[in-house]
Amino acid sequence: MASTADQARPAATRRAAGRGRAAAETAALVVVVVLLALAVRAFGYQTFWIPSTSMVPTLQEGDRILVQKAFFNWRDLHQGDIVVFARPRRDHCGGPADSDLVKRIIALPGQTIYSAGNTVYVNGRPLAEPYLPRIDPLGPPIPDASRLHPLRVPAGDFYVLGDNRQISCDSRFWGPITGSSIVGRVVLLLWRDGHPDPHAF
Secondary structure (H helix, E strand, O other): OOOHHHHHHHHHHHHHHHHHHHHHHHHHHHHHHHHHHHHHHHHHEEEEEOOOOOOOOOOOOOOEEEEEOOOOOHHHOOOOOEEEEEOOOOOOOOOOOOOEEEEEEEEOOOOEEEEEOOEEEEOOEEOOOOOOOOOOOOOOOOOOOOOOOOEEOOOOEEEEEOOOOOOOOOHHHHOOEEHHHEEEEEEEEEEEOOEEEEEEO
């Protein structure tokens, strides 16, 4: 006849095996979650930090934004979209050479653009820009472009400007950017002034 100790031993063994299985399942789940997070970051969405005031008032210095990278094609971008892109080679405005920039698309491939006074004209029509600051919204004019001789954006390129045009270093300084240099489209403001402040774009 088995003793009480002999009967308790298999039960303890089963409990230990159960705990071991649970620990292994938890570890496997953690690994899967980490891999999914890395995949989402690499191919889906990525957060970016705004390092300057070039997009004020839309984006403030220190804001955190969410950028769509998955199912993204630069051919589907629209005028007014805010995008993250690789720093152009011709950019000599300062900052880390390998850092990405954030600007707003003003003119699409094949469109013409020029400025007069505080107004930007795209394809000969004034561009409504309610997101700009009211005081001196344009800043420096678009160079080498006029009503009679507007700049035509090359195929596959985009003309981008910062919303804070008094200080923004943008296509006025280094020309249009290539569509292939665009990392993704800004879809959400996540964080501002030290707390969550969700706002969709």
